[in-house]
Amino acid sequence: MTWKQVFTSSIGKKLVMGFTGLFLILFLIIHAGLNACIWANDNGKMFLEGAHFMGGNWVPRILEIGLFAGLILHIVQGYLLTVQNKSKRSVGYAVDYGNQGSKWYSRSMGLLGTLVLLFLILHLANFWVPNRSNQGWLLGEEINLYEKMKTEFSVLWVVIAYVLGCIALGYHLAHGFKSAFRTYGVHNKRYFSMIKGIGYSFAVIVPLIFALMPLSFYFGWIE
Amino acid sequence: MEHYSMNLNLKVWRQKDTNAKGAFKMYRVENISSEMSFLEMFDVLNEQLVQTGEEPIVFDHDCREGICGACSMYINGKPHGPWQANTTCQLHMRAFQDGDTIVVEPWRADAFPVIKDLMVDRTAFDRIIQAGGYISVNTGNAVDGNAIPIPKDDADASFAAAMCIGCGACVAACKNSSAMLFVSAKVSHLALLPQGDPERSSRVLNMVAQMDKEGFGSCTNTGACEATCPKEISLDNIARLNQEYLLASLTSNK
Numbered sequence: 001m002t003w004k005q006v007f008t009s010s011i012g013k014k015l016v017m018g019f020t021g022l023f024l025i026l027f028l029i030i031h032a033g034l035n036a037c038i039w040a041n042d043n044g045k046m047f048l049e050g051a052h053f054m055g056g057n058w059v060p061r062i063l064e065i066g067l068f069a070g071l072i073l074h075i076v077q078g079y080l081l082t083v084q085n086k087s088k089r090s091v092g093y094a095v096d097y098g099n100q101g102s103k104w105y106s107r108s109m110g111l112l113g114t115l116v117l118l119f120l121i122l123h124l125a126n127f128w129v130p131n132r133s134n135q136g137w138l139l140g141e142e143i144n145l146y147e148k149m150k151t152e153f154s155v156l157w158v159v160i161a162y163v164l165g166c167i168a169l170g171y172h173l174a175h176g177f178k179s180a181f182r183t184y185g186v187h188n189k190r191y192f193s194m195i196k197g198i199g200y201s202f203a204v205i206v207p208l209i210f211a212l213m214p215l216s217f218y219f220g221w222i223e
Numbered sequence: 224m225e226h227y228s229m230n231l232n233l234k235v236w237r238q239k240d241t242n243a244k245g246a247f248k249m250y251r252v253e254n255i256s257s258e259m260s261f262l263e264m265f266d267v268l269n270e271q272l273v274q275t276g277e278e279p280i281v282f283d284h285d286c287r288e289g290i291c292g293a294c295s296m297y298i299n300g301k302p303h304g305p306w307q308a309n310t311t312c313q314l315h316m317r318a319f320q321d322g323d324t325i326v327v328e329p330w331r332a333d334a335f336p337v338i339k340d341l342m343v344d345r346t347a348f349d350r351i352i353q354a355g356g357y358i359s360v361n362t363g364n365a366v367d368g369n370a371i372p373i374p375k376d377d378a379d380a381s382f383a384a385a386m387c388i389g390c391g392a393c394v395a396a397c398k399n400s401s402a403m404l405f406v407s408a409k410v411s412h413l414a415l416l417p418q419g420d421p422e423r424s425s426r427v428l429n430m431v432a433q434m435d436k437e438g439f440g441s442c443t444n445t446g447a448c449e450a451t452c453p454k455e456i457s458l459d460n461i462a463r464l465n466q467e468y469l470l471a472s473l474t475s476n477k
Contacts, residue, residue, distance in 0.1 A: 001428060001475040010401075010441035011431055011468045085399035085440040088333050094234075094247065095300035095326050097396055101450030107398050109443065179444040185466025187459040 011183075013081055018180035020074035025177065025202070027067055032209045041222055044146025051145045055131060058139070075117060082110035105171040106179075112172040119165025126152050153217035166211035173203035227257045229321035233268065235280055236328045241336050241344075247326075257317040261304060262287060262294065264316055282341040289313040289453065292388030295395070296341055297328040302392035302451045310390065310453045330391055332400035334438040347437040348389050348405060354433035355426035356409040358418050371417055381415035384408045386454040393448035393456070399440030404448035406434050407464035408456045414467055424471035431468055 006012045034054065037047035054060045105112060127148060134143045152158055177199030178192075186192050216222050230253045238245030252268050259267075262284050269279035285293035294311040298304035304314040319325065327341065335343040387408035394402050410427050413419030419426070442461055449458040 001472055001477055005432075006472040006475075009431060009468075009472075010403075010435050010439075011465060012472070014441055014443075014465075015469065081441060081443075085401070085443070088400035088438060088440040089331050090333055091245075091331055093297065093300065093328055093331055095297075095328070097300050097302075097447060097451070100301060101396055101447035102398075102445035106443070106445040107447075175444075182444045182458075182462045183465050185462055185469050187462035187466065189459070192459075192462070 013077060014183045016073065016077050017081065018183035020070045020077070021176050021180045023070045024067075024074060025173070025180075027070075028206050032206050035213060036209060038146070038149070038213060038216070038222060043223055044144075047146050048144065052142060055135070055142050056139055061139070075113070078110065078113050103175070106175040109172065109175060112168050115168035116165060116172055119161065119168065122158075122161055123165070126158070149213070150217055153214040156218070159214040159218045162214040163211045166207040169210070170203050170207035173207070174200060177202055224257075224317060227317075227321070229255050229257065229316065229319060229323070231255055231264075231319065231322075232324040234324060234326045235341070237280070237340055238329075238337050240339055245337065245340075255316055257315070259316045260287070260312055261296070261298070261314040261316065261318075262312050280341060281339040283343075284312060287312040290388060292390035295330050295343060295345075295390055295392070297330060297395055299326055302330070302395040303390075303453055308453055308455050310388075313453075330395035332391075332394050332439070334400060334402070335391060335394060343391075345389070345391050347439070348391065348402070350437065351402070351406060351430055351433045352389075352409065355422070355429040356413070358413065359422060362418070373416060377415045381412050384411040384415070384456065384460055387412070387452075387456050388454060390453065392451050392453060394439065396447040396451040397440065397442075398445065398447065399443060401442045401448070402434050402437070402439040403442035403461050403464065404452065404456055404458070406430055407460035410467055411460040411463050414463070423467065424475070427464065427467040427471050428475070431464075 007016060034050040035047070037050050038044065040046040127145060130148070131143050131145060134141060153162075178196050181192070181195045181199075186195060230251070233250040233252060234247050235250060236245055237248045250268055250272075252264060252271070255264050255267065262282070265280065265282060272279045283293045283295050285291045287294075289310040289312060292310075294303075296303070296311045298311065298314070303309055303311045305318050306314055329335075329337050329341045330343045330345075332343075334347045335345055338344050385408070387405060389405060391402075391405070393404035394400050397404075410430060413426065414423045444458070444461070446458055449456065
C-alpha cells in the first residue's frame, strides 16, 4: 500500500481533514491567547509585545508558512470532499431525512467552512495584509495593530461580520472537533465522551473570546 | 391498541428500468387494516393494480420478519419508515392515520442503481464482503464453547456488529451515500474476535478499497446512519474501522 493510496482513499482524505483541522484548532488557542492581551487594559502595550513576537521573529514567521499550508490543504480538501460526496447521489429524495437523524451543522460543514473562509478573507484584509505589506513581507517595521483594531472595530458592519464569522466558526468546531477524533479512531466510550465535552466547550469558549474582541472595542469596554 | 381501518394516498416512485427516467405516481388504497404490515399494504395495492391491468410495483422483500435485510423502502423521508430500529417489513400500518399521504422512494445512491420501481441493486455490498469480509481458514465443525477464551465485552461488541443485515439503510440515510456503517460493522465483527485477527490488516484495506471502487461517499460522522439503522449498529464501529485502517495502512510494508 503506497502513501498515495493511503491518502487518496476515502478514509485517508478524512485523515488529512482531521489532521489539518486539529492543527488549525491549536492555532486558534495561540491566536486567542495572544489577542486576549488587549484586555490587560494598558493601551495595547502587552498586546503589541505579543504581536511583535509573532510578526517580527523568524521562528513564528516560518511557522506561519506551515499554517497557511495547513489552511489551504484543509480548504481545498474540504471542497473536494464536499463535491465528491454530493456527486454520489445524482437523483435526490423528494422528502429529506433532515434533522431526524443528525444535527444540521454536522451536515453543513461545507457551508459553515465557506462562511468561515469569507470571514477569514475579511480578517486578513483588515490586519494581516496591511501589516505584512508594511513589513515588506519580511521583518520590516510593523504597523500599530492595537490602533488598527481600534479603527477597524469602530465600524458597525465590520463588528457584525466578525460576530457572525465567530458563530459560523463555533458551529464548525462543534462538529469538527469531535469528528476529527472519530476519524483518528477514538471509539473508547470514556475518552470519547471526554473529547465530546472538550469539543463543545472549545466550540463555545474560543469563538466567544474572539467575538468579544471587536465588541470590546466597539462598546468601549477597554481603553 | 384498538384495531382501525384507514384509507391512504400513496405517492410511489415508478421507474421502468435502470436507465429509464422515473417519476412519482399517486395511488389510493382503501380499507387498510391497522394490523397489516407495510408490505402487506403494498400487496393489497399490487393486487389492485393487477386487476386493473397495470403493472404491479416491484419491491424487494424476503423473510418479512426483520432479519434478512431485503426490504428497502424510503418512507416519508426515512429509510424503513418512521419507527426506530425497525425494518420496512416490520413497520405496521398503525404507524399511520386515516387520510395520510405516504411518500415511498427507493434507496437513493449511485452505488445502488434502481433496477425497477423500488428495487435497487445492492450487489456492491456483496463485492465488499467478497473483498475481505470473511475468515479464510476452513473452520470445520463448531468447536466447544470457550475453547478459545474471548473477553465478554469483545464478544458482545462483536455480536452487536454482526447484527448488521446489510440492508443498506445507512447508505440511503447518509447525505454522502457512504457505506461506512456497513463496512465498519463487518470489519468490527471480525476484528474483535481472535479468529479474525490474522487477516485484520488485509481485510480492512481490501474492504475499504472495494468500498471506494463501488462509488460510495466518505463518512463525515453526521450519525444519520446510526439513527436509521434497523439493527442499531453503533457509530463507534466507524471509529473502530478508522483505527483499523489507520494502523493497517501506516504499518503496511508494501
